[in-house]
Amino acid sequence: MINEAYLSIGTNIGDREEQLRKAVRLLQKQKKLQVLIVSSIYETDPVGFTDQPPFFNIAVKVKTSMTPHELLGACQEIENELGRERIIRWGPRTIDLDILLYNHDNIKSDSLIIPHPRMSERAFVLIPLAEIDAAVKLPGTHLPLEQYVQKVQGKEGVKLWKTADAFYRL
Numbered sequence: 001m002i003n004e005a006y007l008s009i010g011t012n013i014g015d016r017e018e019q020l021r022k023a024v025r026l027l028q029k030q031k032k033l034q035v036l037i038v039s040s041i042y043e044t045d046p047v048g049f050t051d052q053p054p055f056f057n058i059a060v061k062v063k064t065s066m067t068p069h070e071l072l073g074a075c076q077e078i079e080n081e082l083g084r085e086r087i088i089r090w091g092p093r094t095i096d097l098d099i100l101l102y103n104h105d106n107i108k109s110d111s112l113i114i115p116h117p118r119m120s121e122r123a124f125v126l127i128p129l130a131e132i133d134a135a136v137k138l139p140g141t142h143l144p145l146e147q148y149v150q151k152v153q154g155k156e157g158v159k160l161w162k163t164a165d166a167f168y169r170l
Contacts, residue, residue: 005071006100006136007060008116008125010044013094016056017041017167019082023095024060024168026078033064033074039128040164045157047122052092056161059100059128068102072112075099100129106139115139123152131164 007027011019020041028035039059046052064071075097082095100116107114115138119125126149129136136145 001065003064003066003103005062005064005068005102006129006133007062007075008057008096008098008100008119008128009060010055010057010096010124011094012046012053012055013092017162019095020056020058021168022082023078023097024058026081027060027062027074030064030066030074032066032070033062035060035062037061037132038164038168039131041161041167042124042128043157043159043161044124047124054157055124057124057128057158058167059125059132061132068099068105068107068112068114069109071099071102098125100125101136101139104137104139120148121152123149123158126152127158 009020009023013019024035024038027033037060042057044055044057046055066074079095079097098116099112099114100119102114105114116125120138126145130145130149134145137143138148
C-alpha cells in the first residue's frame with residue numbers, strides 16, 4: 001500500500017542548510033520512500049527552551065510503503081546518522097525529523113503520536129506545511145490548514161530564509 005506522509009525537519013547546530021540537505025538526501029535513499037515536495041527554508045525563533053540559536057525548518061511530503069512505525073524508525077536512523085543527541089528537551093539539535101501526518105490516520109502508541117502533538121500550535125511547522133500543501137487537513141477536522149496558520153501567524157518568529165527552488169531541487 002502506498003501512503004502519503006508529511007514530515008517536519010529542523011536544525012540549529014552547525015551548517016543548518018547543509019544539515020537539512022543531508023536529511024532530505026538520506027530520506028531519498030530509503031528504498032520504500034519517495035520525496036515528492038520540499039518546502040522553502042524558514043528561520044525560526046526557538047520555542048520552549050529559548051536560550052539557543054534560531055532554527056532552520058522545512059516540511060517534506062513523501063510517498064511511502066512503510067508503516068508509520070517503520071517511517072519513525074527511518075527518521076530516527078537519519079537523526080542518529082547526522083549526530084542527533086537528546087540532551088535538553090526542545091534544546092539545540094543537529095537535526096530533528098518528525099512525522100506530522102500519515103494519510104488521514106490518528107495513531108497513538110507509546111512511541112508515536114500522529115498527527116504530531118502541538119503541530120496545530122506551531123507556526124514553524126504549519127507555515128512550511130501550508131507552503132507545500134495548503135489543502136491538507138488535520139485528521140478529525142474539516143478546517144483548512146490556512147485557518148490554523150492564521151491562528152499562529154506572528155506568534156513565533158518565522159521568516160522565509162531561502163525559497164525551495166534555491167534550496168533543493170528534486
